[in-house]
Amino acid sequence: MSYLADVGALARKDLLLELRARDTLPAMLLFVVSALVVFHFVLPAGSSDLAATGLLWVALLFTALLGLSRAFTAEREQGVIDGLVLAPSDRSAIWLGKALSVLAFLALAEVIALPAFALFFHHVDGTLIAGVGLADLGIAAVGTLLAAIAAASRARELLLPLLFLPLAIPIIVGGVGASVADEPARYIGLLGLYDALFAIICWASFEYVVTE
């Protein structure tokens, strides 16, 4: 129970920081809507729904990357990560609390992005929403760990995309497959498997990322 209390306290702190500073979520919202508007004008008239769905995933992926690039800014710039690492709580709680806040920001961005997509392109069905939800879990799990690694580096803006995009390929394969395939179940399964596998790996390895 105390582990979950630590996770809750850390996630709540991140949401409070965002409420105060408002430096991540508004940027994510503006970016995803702008990207969809640009894609709306880029796609030639009469283009297939498949192409539009693919572009939705591009927009969501880069929106997530934008959010992840800010995930550990306060901890690194203000040195707070040392204070959190020294606390007696399990260090994986730092990862889980941060991943939950990243997940919340992604979900909020998509609450705006998916209706905007429906407005500009085509309707959004249940399998697309399920795919996006499962993809969010994987993005939050893997992205939070990689954001912590990148935040420790001077070239963090460069490093995060280089680390994250290759590991996000299975998420995109699963997400696009779940959105457009006739039988989306196997892609949903792939996303679920990816989420479970990488959540365990990230949870277990976070301690080694935040200590020298």
Added chain:
Amino acid sequence: MIRARALEKRYGDKRILRGIELEVGPDDFLLVTGPNGSGKTTLLRLCAGLAAPTRGELELDISRGRVGFVAHEPLVYRELTALENLDLYGRLYRVPERRERIGMLLERFGLWDARHARAASYSRGMLQRLALCRAFLHEPSLLILDEPYSGLDAEGVLLLDRELTERRVRAAFVVATHEPERLQHFATAKLALT
């Protein structure tokens, strides 16, 4: 609590510390001195368990929940208030009667009236006072302090002197400072880095 033998720390090709021998027991007060760049901060980070040595032996016979650490940075979120920062640390350290203890520390360090102000609006001295509140919050058995007087005004210096005098009987200390004369009377051992 801390035992180091032939301790060495490198960052890449740069050697920061070499051949450090030290031992800190429950009643000890180790004063670490040395010029800028001599490795004081690195040594304190090693003692706190925030970094691992490149070579040598380092035994930390204390759980990290019993360590209080004051660094160059106050280790607080600038967008949170003093109360919110200390509440977060109090939860993570499972401090009993957290609110009362936070209130008492804020009162003692003269931050009570500014408890609802964001740390971003604090002066350097107020941030240092908040950092000290954070480090003392969970009644640590080992206090690792890096330039604890940094940024404090005359009143803050007196507050910290009083606090160190009180805590000296129930905690061990490792303190890095440029002003060793201020802490000379507490010290049981000294380590001069070059």
